[in-house]
Amino acid sequence: MKRERILVIDGNPLDGAALRAALCERGFDAVEAVSAESALALVPSFGPGAVLADATLPDCSGPMLLARLKELGSDAAVVVSTPPAEIDAAVAALRAGAESFLVRPLDPAQAYVVLEKALEKRRLRRDRAKLREQARARVALVGSAAELQQVMEVVRRVAPTKATVLVIGEAGTGKEHVAQALHESSPRRDRPFVRVNCAALSEVLLDSELFGHERGAFADADERHEGRLEQADGGTLYLDEVGRLPLALQVKLLRVLQQGELERLGGAETIKVDVRVVAGAQRDLAEEVRAGRFRDDLYYRLNVVSIPLPPLRERKGDIPALVNHFIETFGREQGKELVGVTPGALSALFAYDWPGNVRELANVVERAVAAAHGKEIAGEDLSPVLYGGRPEESGASALIPGATLFEIEREAILRTLEQCNGSTARAAEILGVSVRKIQYRLKEYRSGVSGRRRASIDEAFRELQAK
Ligand SMILES: Nc1ncnc2c1ncn2[C@@H]1O[C@H](COP(=O)(O)OP(=O)(O)OP(=O)(O)O)[C@@H](O)[C@H]1O
Structure with a gap:
C-alpha cells in the first residue's frame, strides 16, 4: 500500500529530524522543513496528505499556512502544534480550517495518532467530493438541439438565483432532470434536493408530506413529522405535477414562497424555511387558472421563470x-x-x-x-x-x-x-x-x-x- 506523505515544519532542525524519523518508523513517508517558505516549496513535488506545522514560527501562522496551501491546490490535512502558553495560535488555525492541534513538546506516538485521524478525515472529505462530482455528472443536461441549448442557457442564467422556476413538458421529457440540474448548478448544491409528486397523494397526506404534522393532527398521526419543505431547508424542492395541488395547499405554498413561513398540520408554531421551489407541469397552467382550479397569484409566483421542454x-x-x-x-x-x-x-x-x-x-x-x-x-x-x-x-x-x-x-x-x-x-x-x-x-x-x-x-x- 502507498505510504501516506507527511510534511513536518519545525523551526528546530534537530526536533524536526527526530520527528520525521519517528513518523517514518511508524509507516509514513515524511520529510521536514525548517520554515514555511521552504516547506511550501516542497508541496507541489511532494504532494503531502498531511502537514504537521509549528504554528508559532515567524513566517508560519496557521491561517496563513492554510491559505498558501489552498493557493497551491493542496487539500492536505493540517495539524498545528504550539507550546501551552500560545494556545491562541492553535485556536486561530483551527478556525481557519486546521484539522487538529498538538501541544509542544511533541510526543511522536501521540502525533502519529492525531495525524492518522486527520488523514482519515481527509479521505472522507475526498470521498464525499467524489460522490458529489458523480451526482453532478449524472444530472448533466445532454442534448445538442437548439431547443435544449436554450434550456441550458436559462439554467445557467437562473441557477445562481433563488427564482422560482416552472418547467413544462410531457411525461418523460426531463422536467425533474432540469430541476436537478438547476439545483446542482446553484449555490444550494450541497444542501438537499427533495421531490414531491402532487398527484400521488390525497389532500391530507399531501398536506402532511409537504408541511409536516404534529402528533395527533389526524387519525394516524402518532408522531410529529417533519415535512418535505423543512427537509429541503437551504436546498431545492421539486414539485412534480404542481397543477394537481389542491387549492387549500396552494394558499400554504404561496405563503412559503412569499414569506418563507409555514405551520405544520395541527401545529401553531411558525417555522421559517429557505427553500428554492422548482415546479413541473405537463401543460401550461394558464388553462387551470382560467378554470378556477389554480390560484392566479400562485401561478404568477411559480412562473417567474418558465422553461418549456419540447417533446423528443x-x-x-x-x-x-x-x-x-x-x-x-x-x-x-x-x-x-x-x-x-x-x-x-x-x-x-x-x-x-x-x-x-x-x-x-x-x-x-x-x-x-x-x-x-x-x-x-x-x-x-x-x-x-x-x-x-x-x-x-x-x-x-x-x-x-x-x-x-x-x-x-x-x-x-x-x-x-x-x-x-x-x-x-x-x-x-x-x-x-x-x-x-x-x-x-x-x-x-x-x-x-x-x-x-x-x-x-x-x-x-x-x-x-x-x-
Ligand atoms: N437532457 C437530458 N440529459 C440526460 N438525461 C435526461 C435528459 N432529459 C431527461 N433525461 C433522463 O430521462 C429520464 C426521464 O426524465 P425525468 O424523470 O426528468 O422526466 P419528467 O419530465 O420529470 O417525467 P415525469 O413527468 O413523468 O415525472 C430520467 O432518467 C432523466 O435522467
Missing part, C-alpha cells in the same frame, strides 16, 4: 447525444464497453416518435446495451417496436418479452380502442381500468401515432367532446 419527437437532433450518454451510463453499470450504434439502429431511433420521450429512449438503450453482442448497438438489439416487428401486425403479446411495460400498455390500449371503434368506455371495460386512465394515456399517445390508430384516438376524443 420535436427535437430529434438530441437523439445521438442522448443515445451516447445512455450507452456510457448503462455500459458502465453493466460492465460493457460499447462505442456507439450502427447506422441501421440510428435510423430506426430517428424514425420512431418517442411518445414516452427521453425516459423511453433511456429504457430502450438500457435494454439494447444488455442485448448487444458487438462493440455497437445493432438494429436487432432494439425492441421490436422500433426495429422489424411492426406492432400493428404482431400485437401486444408478440412484444413480450422484448418491450417495455410502457410499450406493452400502449399496445394493449390502442389495439383495444381500435377494436371498439374508438369507444373509451368500452375499452376501459375490456381492460378493467378507469375511463380516466384511458383518456389520460390517449393524450400522451396522440401525437406519436398515425394512420388507423390516430383515427381511432381522434374518434375517442370526438366521442368525449360529444358527451
Whole structure:
C-alpha cells in the first residue's frame, strides 16, 4: 500500500529530524522543513496528505499556512502544534480550517495518532467530493438541439438565483432532470434536493408530506413529522405535477414562497424555511387558472421563470447525444464497453416518435446495451417496436418479452380502442381500468401515432367532446 506523505515544519532542525524519523518508523513517508517558505516549496513535488506545522514560527501562522496551501491546490490535512502558553495560535488555525492541534513538546506516538485521524478525515472529505462530482455528472443536461441549448442557457442564467422556476413538458421529457440540474448548478448544491409528486397523494397526506404534522393532527398521526419543505431547508424542492395541488395547499405554498413561513398540520408554531421551489407541469397552467382550479397569484409566483421542454419527437437532433450518454451510463453499470450504434439502429431511433420521450429512449438503450453482442448497438438489439416487428401486425403479446411495460400498455390500449371503434368506455371495460386512465394515456399517445390508430384516438376524443 502507498505510504501516506507527511510534511513536518519545525523551526528546530534537530526536533524536526527526530520527528520525521519517528513518523517514518511508524509507516509514513515524511520529510521536514525548517520554515514555511521552504516547506511550501516542497508541496507541489511532494504532494503531502498531511502537514504537521509549528504554528508559532515567524513566517508560519496557521491561517496563513492554510491559505498558501489552498493557493497551491493542496487539500492536505493540517495539524498545528504550539507550546501551552500560545494556545491562541492553535485556536486561530483551527478556525481557519486546521484539522487538529498538538501541544509542544511533541510526543511522536501521540502525533502519529492525531495525524492518522486527520488523514482519515481527509479521505472522507475526498470521498464525499467524489460522490458529489458523480451526482453532478449524472444530472448533466445532454442534448445538442437548439431547443435544449436554450434550456441550458436559462439554467445557467437562473441557477445562481433563488427564482422560482416552472418547467413544462410531457411525461418523460426531463422536467425533474432540469430541476436537478438547476439545483446542482446553484449555490444550494450541497444542501438537499427533495421531490414531491402532487398527484400521488390525497389532500391530507399531501398536506402532511409537504408541511409536516404534529402528533395527533389526524387519525394516524402518532408522531410529529417533519415535512418535505423543512427537509429541503437551504436546498431545492421539486414539485412534480404542481397543477394537481389542491387549492387549500396552494394558499400554504404561496405563503412559503412569499414569506418563507409555514405551520405544520395541527401545529401553531411558525417555522421559517429557505427553500428554492422548482415546479413541473405537463401543460401550461394558464388553462387551470382560467378554470378556477389554480390560484392566479400562485401561478404568477411559480412562473417567474418558465422553461418549456419540447417533446423528443420535436427535437430529434438530441437523439445521438442522448443515445451516447445512455450507452456510457448503462455500459458502465453493466460492465460493457460499447462505442456507439450502427447506422441501421440510428435510423430506426430517428424514425420512431418517442411518445414516452427521453425516459423511453433511456429504457430502450438500457435494454439494447444488455442485448448487444458487438462493440455497437445493432438494429436487432432494439425492441421490436422500433426495429422489424411492426406492432400493428404482431400485437401486444408478440412484444413480450422484448418491450417495455410502457410499450406493452400502449399496445394493449390502442389495439383495444381500435377494436371498439374508438369507444373509451368500452375499452376501459375490456381492460378493467378507469375511463380516466384511458383518456389520460390517449393524450400522451396522440401525437406519436398515425394512420388507423390516430383515427381511432381522434374518434375517442370526438366521442368525449360529444358527451
Ligand atoms: N437532457 C437530458 N440529459 C440526460 N438525461 C435526461 C435528459 N432529459 C431527461 N433525461 C433522463 O430521462 C429520464 C426521464 O426524465 P425525468 O424523470 O426528468 O422526466 P419528467 O419530465 O420529470 O417525467 P415525469 O413527468 O413523468 O415525472 C430520467 O432518467 C432523466 O435522467
